[in-house]
Amino acid sequence: MELKKKLFKQYWLFLAKKKLNKIKTISTNANNLISGSGIDLKGIFGDAEIAKQWEDAKETLSKFDFPATSGGVNKGDRKALYYLMCKFKPASVLEIGTHVGASTFHIAAALNAIHVSKGEKAKLTTVDIVDVNFGEDRPCLKFDNQPSPSEIMDKMNFNFVSFVANTSMAFSESCQDRFDLIFLDGSHDSNMVYQEIPIALKLLTANGIIVLHDYFPAMKPLWQDGHVIPGPYLAVKRLVKEGMQAHVMPFGELPWETKLGSKYTSLALLVKN
Numbered sequence: 144m145e146l147k148k149k150l151f152k153q154y155w156l157f158l159a160k161k162k163l164n165k166i167k168t169i170s171t172n173a174n175n176l177i178s179g180s181g182i183d184l185k186g187i188f189g190d191a192e193i194a195k196q197w198e199d200a201k202e203t204l205s206k207f208d209f210p211a212t213s214g215g216v217n218k219g220d221r222k223a224l225y226y227l228m229c230k231f232k233p234a235s236v237l238e239i240g241t242h243v244g245a246s247t248f249h250i251a252a253a254l255n256a257i258h259v260s261k262g263e264k265a266k267l268t269t270v271d272i273v274d275v276n277f278g279e280d281r282p283c284l285k286f287d288n289q290p291s292p293s294e295i296m297d298k299m300n301f302n303f304v305s306f307v308a309n310t311s312m313a314f315s316e317s318c319q320d321r322f323d324l325i326f327l328d329g330s331h332d333s334n335m336v337y338q339e340i341p342i343a344l345k346l347l348t349a350n351g352i353i354v355l356h357d358y359f360p361a362m363k364p365l366w367q368d369g370h371v372i373p374g375p376y377l378a379v380k381r382l383v384k385e386g387m388q389a390h391v392m393p394f395g396e397l398p399w400e401t402k403l404g405s406k407y408t409s410l411a412l413l414v415k416n
Contacts, residue, residue: 152371156362159373163333163381171340171387175347177231179392179414188398193229196256197222203252207295211402213286215245216328216356219401220408223394224326224354228253231352233323234265239311239339240329240356241271243282244292250326251301259303267304268320272329274308311335315342323348327375328356336378340387340413355379358411360393365407372409379413388416 187193204225209215216224224246228236236254241247247269258265269292275281276293283289296304307314311329325343327336336355343353357372358379364371379391393411401408 156373159333159377163337163377166334166337168385169338169341169382171344171382171385171389173344173387173389173415175349175351176344176389176413176415177350177352179390179412179416182392182412182414184392184394184412187230188223188226188394190226190230193226196229197225200225200252200256203299204249206299207248207290209243209245209248210286210289213243213245213289214282215243216249217402219397219399219406220356220410221245221249222399223397223408223410225249225253227352227354228324229257231324232257233352234258234263235320235322235324235348236265236267237320237322237325237343237346238267238269239325239327239343241269241275241292241306242328243286243289244269244275244295246326246328247292247304248295248299251296251299251304254303255299255301259301265303266320267301268307268322269304270307270309270311270314270329272308272310276306278308311339311342315346318346320346321348322346322351324352324354326354326356331357331372331374333374333377336375337381340378340382353413355391355411355413357409358391358393359409360391360411365409366403366405368403389413390416 254265276291283291358375359371391411394408396406
C-alpha cells in the first residue's frame with residue numbers, strides 16, 4: 144500500500160511538472176505587491192485586539208456551518224483569513240474559487256465588520272468556473288440543506304458581494320477593477336497557478352496582498368495523511384526562477400486547530416522582495 148501511494152505521488156508530480164512545462168514564459172511585475180519586510184505573521188495571529196474582533200463576530204459566523212467534507216476551507220483557515228482581513232483592512236477583495244462559500248462568507252463578514260457596518264464602501268468579487276448558485280453542478284447540492292453562497296449573502300444582507308461564473312483567465316481579460324487583497328484558491332494545477340499569479344499582480348492596488356491556499360513548502364506534507372498538492376509551489380518556484388521579485392511567506396503553525404488535529408495551514412502570503 145505504501146509503495147502504491149509513493150508511486151501515485153510521483154506520477155502526480157510528473158503530471159504537474161509536465162503541464163507546467165507546456166506553458167510559455169510569462170513576465171511578471173510585483174511592484175504593487177506588499178513588501179514582506181515588517182510583516183509579523185505570528186504577531187497577527189496572536190493579536191489581542193483582533194482576537195476580540197473575532198469573538199465579537201462569532202455569533203454572526205456561527206449562523207452557517209460548512210461540513211468538513213464539503214471541500215471548503217477548513218475552520219482554522221477561515222479564522223486565519225478573518226484575522227488577516229482585520230489586520231490589513233482591505234476594502235476590495237477578489238476571491239478565485241468560491242466553491243461552497245466557506246471562505247467567501249468569512250471574508251464578507253470581515254468586510255462588513257471593518258468597513259460596511261461603519262458606513263464605508265467595500266466589495267468582494269468571487270469567481271468560480273461553475274455557477275455555484277444556480278448551476279446544475281453547484282457544490283452545495285452535494286450536502287443536505289446547505290444553502291448556496293448567494294443565499295448566505297442574501298440572508299446576511301451582504302449586498303456588496305458579487306458572484307462571477309467564469310474562468311479566472313476570462314474574468315481577468317474584462318475586469319476593470321483593482322483589488323487590495325486577492326485570494327487564489329481556484330484550480331491548484333501548476334499550469335493554472337503559474338498563469339493566475341501574474342494576472343493577480345496586474346489586478347492589485349498599490350501595496351496589495353495575494354494569499355495562496357494549498358501551498359506546500361518544498362512539496363513536503365503538512366499533515367499526517369501525507370497528502371501534498373504540488374501545483375502552487377511549482378508555479379511560484381518557476382516564476383521566481385524567471386525573475387519574479389517576490390517570495391512566499393507560509394503561515395506555518397497557527398495558535399488554533401486547522402485539520403486532522405493539527406495547527407498547520409497551507410495558507411501563505413506572496414510578498415515583494
